[in-house]
Amino acid sequence: MPLLVAPALPAGSIGGQEQPHLPVRPGLALRAWRDDDGPSVRVAFNCPAIQRWHVRRLDSDDEARAWTAQWAGRWRAETAASWAIVDADDRPVGQVGWRGVLLAEASAHLSYWVLPAARGRGIATAALRALTRWSFTRAGLHRLALEHSTANTASCRVAARAGFIEEGVARGSVRHADGWHDMHLHSRLAT
Numbered sequence: 034m035p036l037l038v039a040p041a042l043p044a045g046s047i048g049g050q051e052q053p054h055l056p057v058r059p060g061l062a063l064r065a066w067r068d069d070d071g072p073s074v075r076v077a078f079n080c081p082a083i084q085r086w087h088v089r090r091l092d093s094d095d096e097a098r099a100w101t102a103q104w105a106g107r108w109r110a111e112t113a114a115s116w117a118i119v120d121a122d123d124r125p126v127g128q129v130g131w132r133g134v135l136l137a138e139a140s141a142h143l144s145y146w147v148l149p150a151a152r153g154r155g156i157a158t159a160a161l162r163a164l165t166r167w168s169f170t171r172a173g174l175h176r177l178a179l180e181h182s183t184a185n186t187a188s189c190r191v192a193a194r195a196g197f198i199e200e201g202v203a204r205g206s207v208r209h210a211d212g213w214h215d216m217h218l219h220s221r222l223a224t
């Protein structure tokens with residue numbers, strides 16, 4: 034059956050280019066993950082809050098290497114992307130990225146975490162703003178959404194500070210280790 038609406042973005046429009054290095058603010062940038070970032074990823078997934086809200090943990094250096102290595106393929110497949118948020122010494126202090134990329138709708142969901150030692154300095158908000166700007170002005174996305182448990186007040190603040198408007202609550206929609214959570218949906222449109 035022929036589709037009556039063309040995909041908003043053609044295949045290759047994202048994965049056909051190199052994953053870019055994006056400036057955030059002085060001393061902060063977004064870059065692709067590297068093999069030697071494993072120790073930072075282990076620190077991240079040892080954090081109880083990251084385990085809680087991202088519902089996974091890492092048990093070995095091999096798993097950390099597999100985590101950093103997965104992103105190149107997902108970028109080329111145009112299904113997801115992750116950037117390391119790096120400090121002035123190029124060391125990761127967090128992660129921001131796209132999940133559930135849909136080229137047909139030019140949309141993606143956002144994911145982010147910041148290492149415990151780097152929190153409270155506006156890093157998540159600044160990184161989210163930088164990725165959002167590039168997503169709309171260069172990558173051609175039309176809609177970015179983000180979803181967090183209604184119990185995750187820190188994430189809600191980050192979303193609001195980065196200009197993501199509240200759209201509503203999806204009741205009992207995501208299972209965490211302690212059961213079903215209501216999820217708060219926010220979004221921004223390119224317009």
Ligand SMILES: CC(C)(COP(=O)(O)OP(=O)(O)OC[C@H]1O[C@@H](n2cnc3c(N)ncnc32)[C@H](O)[C@@H]1OP(=O)(O)O)[C@@H](O)C(=O)NCCC(=O)NCCS
Pocket residue numbers: 082083086087145146147148151152153154155156157158159180181182185186187188190191194
């Ligand atoms: C949520 C998280 C990414 C915030 O990172 P951060 O770099 O410390 O956030 P920012 O410094 O940009 O803070 C942005 C806003 O959130 C608020 N905030 C940050 N942590 C908070 C907390 N624990 N409780 C309440 N508000 C908090 C800040 O005060 C700020 O709001 P303000 O400008 O109105 O004062 C970080 O705490 C984290 O990694 N948490 C675990 C993983 C997670 O929840 N990821 C999101 C899953 S949806």
